[in-house]
Amino acid sequence: MTAIPPSLTKHTYDMGLVGNCAFLGLIRKDTSVAWLCWPRFDSSFVFGSLLDSRKGGEYSVCPARGQAFESHQYYRENTNVLCTEITTAEGRYRVTDFAPRFSQYERYYKPLMFIRKLEPLDGTPRIRVVCQPVGDYGTRELHRRRSSNHIAFLGLEEEIRLTTNIPLTYVLDSDEFALNETKYLVLTYGAPLEAPLESTAEQFLRSTVDYWRKWIKSTSIGDFFQQQVIRSALALKIHQYEDTGAIIAATTTSLPEAPGSTRNWDYRYCWMRDTYYILTAFSNIGHFEEMERYFHYIANISTNISTNIKDKYQPLYGISGTSALVEQELDLEGYLGNKPVRIGNDAYTHIQNDVYGQVLVALLPLYVDQRFVDPERTAPEKLVYEALHLIEQTMDLPDAGLWEFRHIAQYHCYTYLFHWAGCHAARQVAFKLGNAEMEALATKLQLEAERRIEACLDAERGVYTNAIGSTHLDASTLQLILMGYLDPSSELAHTHLAALEKELMTPEGLFYRYRHPDDFGTPETTFLICSFWYVEALACVGRVDDAIREFEKLVGYTNHLGLLSEDVDARTGSQWGNFPQAYSHVGLMNAAFRIAKKLDKPNFI
Template sequence: MSTRHTYDLGVIGNCAYLALIRQDTSVQWLCWPRFDSSFVFGSLLDTRKGGEFSIKPAEDAAFNTRQYYLENTNVLCTEVESAEGRYRVTDFAPRFAQYDRNYKPLMFIRKLEPLEGLPRVRVVCEPVADYGQQQLTRRRSSNHIAFLGMEEEMRLTTDIPLTYILEQEGFVLTETRYLVLTYGAPLEAALHSTAEEFLRKTVQYWQRWVKSTSIGNFYQTQVIRSALALKLHQYEDTGAIIAATTTSLPEAPGSTRNWDYRFCWMRDTYYILTAFNNIGHFEEMERYFHYIANISTKVRDKYQPLYSISGAAQLTEQELPLEGYLGNKPVRIGNDAYTHIQNDVYGQVLVALLPLYVDRRFVGAERADSEKMMYEALRLIKETMDMPDAGLWEFRHIAQYHCYTYLFHWAGAHAARKVARYLGNTEIELMAEELTRIAAGKIEECYDAQRGVYTNAIGSPHLDASGLQLILMGYLDPNSERARTHLRELEKELKTPEGLFYRYRHPDDFGTPETTFLICSFWYVEALACVGRLDDAAREFEKLLGYTNHLGLLSEDVDAKTGSQWGNFPQAYSHVGLVNAAYRIAKRLDRPNFV
């Protein structure tokens, strides 16, 4: 068996920025001032141009590390042990309530503590700008180093002698030290007491957040970690939720399927909102609703498949002169998928709007423009009903009449019909009723009666894991023989012996997919639970937990043969899948303490 590749990384963040920290303490990825800005540390994609921020043993001898989160938080600890001693680096992004708001500065705090012996450490801090194309100039002050050349000043404030950092000299760690890196507003307060207070308040914030979630006993620890990871991917300023922290980590080595995932995909809306609803987190749902509503007011002719975190529409794809993750090129920023026709988005928006009406926590004012949005989405469904599209998986040069698109036409119109009835809007109700019927007819055109399965598109023989959603969205009655047969056929063609699921097995623009897509595996688990195969669902769910990294974090793709993690990381969508699958099983189990 080949060596298993996992991302040796932990994620921290505060809903204003995200950072990835390796087990050797190096910051492999940190973009400032936004999720989709240039990295200031990006050695994940280029070991020479990516800059460095690390706290390693001064002697270049071997050392061991252990990385873990403080329980129920996004505060990351890395313990390092060498021949000279042992020390701990605690990394966190401050986040806590202050003056009736969440305090979430562009501030990265590293606490450095000696644990045993007399460890000698070397601190390197060399940020870069413009994706490694620009070196920053340094200015030394009495207690900080300023890095100049970006729009705003970056500053490292520390009680470590600046000479040791500037000259990258090793020193003996005899007492606790602090490093605070800021972008824009610097740290003006006392270093030690402020860092400790921010750490205490941040730990408290995350632990309270977890306490306020409604999570059953089914693999509770793993669901909590997924919920915490998912929360970090919401850019709180606008409410957008990005697909993943990174760009250009390959879906498989040498595949060139290296995409920028730091954007908000409309097609993920329903699943993400379902996940937050399943863990009882209303605030995140509400923020995301507002982001979607803001985009909806700007839409004229069509929704794009994705938008930036600010709602910007143009996401021009570019290739950067970087070496790539483990040499995998190209490195891309932007994503040309924004130009694609992906017609399931209209149904996604309608299904997402439904809670505005059926959830009594929302009040009337929040529904103000929703009737207009609903009418516009239905109009766009009607206009695109006979139009081929790129589909869920965003084929770049293949347009088909996709079953999944018609499923969301059906689900969106179905949701609109309920809402229209609730509002007493007969015009919208009749329009929605007609579109529900037409969409159902189109879905039935995808049915292969000989095999008893719905194919991926009208006239196509190929199967696609998105067909699992016919069961999950309630189009197929989960108690029916048709649903069970459909699921068995998808299993036969797309499931690996290890329980993983391919998106599809037929060639696309880049050849035949080499890795399985983790969200599809979680959809499979949900479908098993839906059709009443609960023991199978629980067993397959447990298998999937084996594909996390050392911290319980999930990538986008998994190589079925080696169990290797590939694709962008951490992948919010995979964590959404875990949360929703666990919820579906827990709900069906009459044994709450199953595990």
């Protein structure tokens, strides 16, 4: 397969996302399941045609062979329930896809169960159902066993079972048949469906729709681009692996940042660098439960860290807190022929010293937010001291920085900013605990971090560079304004922002992370989170009209369902990078909140 040159066509990810905080799936507009990993977010795919058309298996509800068709895909309003309507010359039908999630017995019911409801809408459409899951990233074919009302797929640790009221012969042989009544397909991993098929599927659908709509009603989302914020909130929610509280960066692995770039990474892990922004997003919409789960995931990792410099925080962890995420390359076609296909991520071995400040900022609410009634369970003084000592020990050590350069180590401005912010958070904790010694240590380290941030200032240009001794600019230094290090009304904040605009912004209003070469050359695509940071910075410095204008542009880079990728090619508006990118949706939510506050919009509708 040949990669698409970015200059020739606009590329979008024409897929919808479903999930229930236990698993995620991507469904194309032709109803085929492009991506679904079981039993965890970071497990092998059981359907992975996204990365290999031959080895990726197949699960589709397509029109009869050779029939032309049109597709319309949409979400049930304010839910993660996805509908795909297919129109052919013979008729029209709808496939409703969802992962059950609702409250039951004082817990959330979120099984490894993927339900598809097939409804004829007009005429008598002829369809063909194919279900061929695979194991071990396409290297293991599963054995099929036919029973009276289901097909079992054997060969993995647990059974995959397809329970359906479609004649099994049609499914086993991939035969065409007329869809003249509603049919159901319930695919499970492990525990199968033992209840009545039709009534249970309908009950689960109603309960799941009700759950998502109640969840949205409980959010504090204002009326500034409300629909886009709702979709982003729904997407972010299901990127949380509820069993442990971890929130992954994206659903997928190895979707290239630009075609042919080889920047193909596995993003199905939890990055410490994202912590502050994710928690801010959930706080902005008033969702405490997700924050609390994520806090405890971070706190669990923190309890395993000592003040020994060899025992440091990693840039990222697995969804169970796993530290070793050894990178491997798989023998797969790759997305549109883009290789390599990687699982694991060697960034876990990198030195990324901003994580200590990230942890302190993230854990701050545990001690100052009155909704947390039992902060003692997280050993507050121990955790804060350990993070402060790690800041102290790494203050004069270079690192890979926010963007995880693989062979470049510098004294990054962004790292010192989070040293500064983390120490500020530690001072607040110390005050809350009445610990003068902790407050003194945090104050000393905050001043040291500030001196190093100022060493990044190019006074002649009125801009902070990406690292001490460097002339390069980096969009991460927008956070100097957003986190309150720079007074947004100051001349320096305005000149810093103007310099970043001049060097990193495209005519379309998109932002590059940086423009200097890295380990893989010069970046070809813009990074959406940086564009949203820019919008926030505009709002902070009082350029609210500019912020609104640029925000309006950015929401145009979603796919047909309002979902965002990691990167955008400014020349074509193409989506690239892993998808959907939780980080991009966090950026949208936080930028909308910042603008709404400036406009004095109400928090609640």
